Amino acid sequence: MFLYTLQLAKYRWLSDTRAFLLDTTVKTGNPLFAPSWELVTGIKSKTLTEDEYTAGYYAMMRKSFVENTPSWLALFSHPVVVLGCYCPAGSFCHRHLLTDILEKIAIQERFHFVRGGEITSKEQLDSLIEFWNKEFE
Numbered sequence: 001m002f003l004y005t006l007q008l009a010k011y012r013w014l015s016d017t018r019a020f021l022l023d024t025t026v027k028t029g030n031p032l033f034a035p036s037w038e039l040v041t042g043i044k045s046k047t048l049t050e051d052e053y054t055a056g057y058y059a060m061m062r063k064s065f066v067e068n069t070p071s072w073l074a075l076f077s078h079p080v081v082v083l084g085c086y087c088p089a090g091s092f093c094h095r096h097l098l099t100d101i102l103e104k105i106a107i108q109e110r111f112h113f114v115r116g117g118e119i120t121s122k123e124q125l126d127s128l129i130e131f132w133n134k135e136f137e
Contacts, residue, residue, distance in 0.1 A: 001076050001078060001080070001081055001112060001114070002080045002081070002132070002135075003082075003102060003113065004019070004082045004083070004116040004117065004119050004128075005084075005096065005099060006082050006083070006118070007089055008085060009086065011084055013122055014125075017125070017129055017132070018080050018132045018133075019080040020078040020080065021082050021084055022075070022084065024095055024098060026040050029084075032068050032071055033061070035057050035060065036056070038056075039053055039057060039060075039094075042056075053094075061101050065105070072105065073105075076113075079132070083095040099115060103115065
């Protein structure tokens with residue numbers, strides 16, 4: 001799996017690509033991978049530190065993985081996955097924490113895993129599409 005992250009405001013860029021977009025937001029996303037409202041409001045209001053948020057999110061994801069292992073492992077059936085959230089590129093965000101978690105699962109399960117980083121421009125995506133087309137032909 002090649003794993004990327006993207007600010008969801010740019011989701012339209014992914015139409016007609018090989019990428020599987022996973023919305024990880026609490027409002028509209030897949031609840032197996034989304035933070036709780038408590039975590040989101042806590043970090044936004046600064047009543048939670050990044051470390052506290054991280055600990056809370058990791059605890060939620062451990063529980064989610066244990067209770068929903070097949071759904072988690074199914075993500076690895078997609079050659080290209082893009083984790084989406086509304087946080088701006090470069091900011092503290094759970095999509096980066098989820099990337100770390102998925103990398104650890106890939107190592108444990110011996111799945112192919114490549115961190116692709118944040119998709120920040122249409123030009124960058126165009127280059128990635130060329131790469132994906134060559135890689136998966």
